[in-house]
Amino acid sequence: EIVMTQTPLSLSVTPGQPASISCKSSQSLLHSDGKTSLCWYLHKPGQSPQLLIHEVSNRFSGVPDRFSGSGSGTDFTLKISRVEAEDVGVYYCMQGIQVPWTFGQGTKVEIK
């Protein structure tokens, strides 16, 4: 099983300031088709998980451009350029290259 490790596990951010979350996988997420199977989700309290980023850096439909993803191989980062109040929740990275698909532990983001 691929282990996904996120840091930090919690983050308190002033509105308008940037935030960054790291995700490391125990194996490369690069598929033989050249695509890397790493995505990011935001799970807001009382809501269902929502896809933010897929294939490392592709923003999903409707996701604000203040969210960006980067990385390769085993090291990935989610950045929020200017945090807004609506961004609170738990952020998860997930790998979809090998069954079982696995998530990071989650990073709880709160607003100062």
Added chain:
Amino acid sequence: QVQLVESGGGVVQPGGSLRLSCVASGFTFTNHGMHWVRQAPGKGLEWVSYIHYDGTFKDYTDSVEGRFTISRDDSKNTLYLQMNSLRAEDTAIFYCARDLHRSFDYCGQGTLVTVSS
């Protein structure tokens, strides 16, 4: 718009069974693989199971293999999860989700399964 509505959760004793349903709308159901993902109380997200768009391939996380069965009824646009031999550690909110090529893009609001005596 894409809608996924889960149902079938509830309280069940250890060793019991439940069948979860997920009714899909707003997209062509037969074009998409589907997943079940869960979240235990106070824990993170866990992928549970996947079924191919045509039902020919299924996969499960190890902890549910042999106890859970995923299926779909394309005539009803409905995804199912038959859960047998339930354990306390299966207590969770179960979400159905639409596949997006090694990720999933939309989830339902979830249905709560509580396994307790």
